[in-house]
Amino acid sequence: DAGVIQSPRHEVTEMGQEVTLRCKPISGHDYLFWYRQTMMRGLELLIYFNNNVPIDDSGMPEDRFSAKMPNASFSTLKIQPSEPRDSAVYFCASSLDGVNYNEQFFGPGTRLTVL
């Protein structure tokens, strides 16, 4: 398996533009997570899905952020409009719906820079 795939790996955009980050989880995994990492706030959970359904979006910073999972193999995180403070590395992770073992597998991340 190729692991969790994220695209693009790097994104540079200007303030006010729409940004879409993409994630392909590991095949067969039931959970998908979106995290954001900054120097100031560390690694924080934004939202997670179980079987394509959003379960907890309490970490989504504001209405400018939205996430979707239209099927088991694809998810997007959208920021509209983007702001410089959204600059961060965004990670996607997936895991099995295991009873006793909940290792999360992380993708390589998308480094977002908003100018």
Place this chain on the structure above:
Amino acid sequence: DAKTTQPPSMDCAEGRAANLPCNHSTISGNEYVYWYRQIHSQGPQYIIHGLKNNETNEMASLIITEDRKSSTLILPHATLRDTAVYYCIVRVQHNTDKLIFGTGTRLQVFP
């Protein structure tokens, strides 16, 4: 989930054992101890987890004190590639599956 306390940084000589401590004095009886690490510019990587017994796998060993208020991650023979930030996380093992990352310990392995 219980909070954890880790030293911000540690050094270790290559080939020696790296012992990374974690305090979790408010841990509940049903909370597990998880360790992840993050090598620079990569996503976090799972290392090991345990409830109350010591655990060992191909990457590391996890020693949990009898009262479960603290634990130690041991990398038996540290290499330069083990240089990373190590996160200790305690969480209930159920299907909400949330990991809450603290600030971790930055381990520097030197030649």
